[in-house]
Amino acid sequence: MRTSWADSVASSASEIAVLDNSSVPRPTRSTYVPPHLRNRQASDAPNQPGPATERPGFSGNAAGPRWSGGAPKPELGRSSPGYGCGYAGAIVGRGGSGGGWNNSRGWDKREREVNPFDDDVNDKAGDAEQAFREQENTGINFDAYEDIPVETSGENVPPPVNTFADIDLGELLNQNIRRCKYVKPTPIQRHAIPIALAGRDLMACAQTGSGKTAAFCFPIISSIMREQYVQRPRVARTVYPLALILSPTRELSCQIHDEAKKFSYQTGVKVVVAYGGAPINQQLRELERGVDILVATPGRLVDLLERARLSLQMIRYLAFDEADRMLDMGFEPQIRKIVEQMDLPNRGVRQTMLFSATFPREIQRLASDFLSNYIFLAVGRVGSSTDLIVQRVEFVLESDKRSHLMDLLHAQRENGAHGKQALTLVFVETKKGADSLENWLCINGFPATTIHGDRTQQERELALRSFKTGKTPILVATDVAARGLDIPHVAHVVNFDLPNDIDDYVHRIGRTGRAGKSGLATAFFNEGSLSLARPLAELMQEANQEVPAWLTRYASRAPYGGSKNRRSGGGRFGGRDFRRESSFGKNLDYYGGGGNSGNSAYGVPRNYGGGGGYAPGVVSAWD
């Protein structure tokens, strides 16, 4: 009998309890405190770098602490409330036996590592979040991903694995995987991890919420754990990470950082995040304590490089999350600068991995500049949405949108879990529109908050936290919250304003229906969204959703439009490696759509140079 991930979670949980109880007692040891740090709270004190030879986990000895399955280290310390990410400033106190490496830029082995699995540490929000968390892992249908077709192309593709045990990730990482209650790998993980561990460059596409973060984090962490001792240059105040993970938004970078911290707990691999809108000094201090994996947004990364506080010279692993967005018009010049004009090792020398749920053909072409002899991997059709999301589309005039939303929210109140209202994420097109709708909702008795690019980073983080904990169960957002965010209990995504791009729609609705859970997405459609009619109808059909007859009529009449309706049609599993498309290079639209077959619905010549995520006149809501 096949065992689903959900079935196995309970047995895994008991294993984890044993694992965590087996922690060795906290060692006591006196440490040197430099004069300028004396009389400070222990948690404020940065650690002293030691000589490079003190790097226990980087000895190159496979039996060393980084790679061996040594006893879990004591779980010491608490996170100090930092700016931003859950575990920012996560190194606290002194005197513990950390497992980290230690050189002039290294992570002092005496530093203690906050236990990211400790609910007391994470649960700054207290009972509300805890109550929500208790609902997790119930009703999960992980087998939902089993039947999804997988396509790979490229030379000598390493075969997939079926279980985490089939992959030699290292015992310390395996322990963390168990602590995360990941019982079996998702399809993208089954395929991508062996490819990445084999050192291959990778362009990977898999549906929203299907576990891409772990798919790139596990191989990076595992490979760094395996590394021979790497002597990094010693240049005053410059740090030399081994891996760089880039993502388009601050919140997503924080989330990846939090995840990577969990996966790398007690492995000795040090993860640091750098993103704009937060004080740079704090991030610099964190970097100076040592960094193996840097998670960053492009703007702050360039800032750090220009200040010569960071060098990419030692980067072995480069990962782009939301890679198509990173190469879209807003970011491409900055990304090219980082990849081509800084001191990053050339493609072929470094290993490069690109991940997203959507990969327009032209973006694939741009991305190929950064890759060397890469493998293309698609789990499900590129750009498809998951069947786990029930998609509804309703015709709502602009003037009726607010009252219609009110009706939906009233209905939703009835369905709240554990007496709480399920979380609702409402997407609007503009920042002003977000503020105005939030205000109106609050006035009408619906606790709402908002996240968009005009809010300060602190306000954004506060809003997200308030939403996640259920304190403010409605979040009105621009596209800044459309990609990557993994917020449990988002039961309903409302596209109050539809985006111009079907791929943006795919990412937006992907904030629900994650990790095997089901979700609901409602879109308000009117004549202002005509150009989306076709791709929307097609996407819904492909995901086995009921397409209203009126939408089909609009779809058949809709202009091809100048926006980014880049879907080619072409059947259930049509999108694929652009290298296979014979029409490559002819400036045709998305996935070889234009004129390559009778079933190509959207053969629109497209000038990608001028068109990224936004139609003319539409201001980007991104960072």
Ligand SMILES: Nc1ncnc2c1ncn2[C@@H]1O[C@H](COP(=O)(O)OP(=O)(O)OP(=O)(O)O)[C@@H](O)[C@H]1O
């Ligand atoms: N093997 C696994 N077993 C159980 N849960 C998993 C597994 N892998 C990932 N998850 C959980 O699935 C959820 C979604 O994962 P993740 O955020 O990586 O999705 P994603 O594919 O990156 O989505 P998006 O395209 O929206 O960025 C997370 O809560 C994660 O903890």
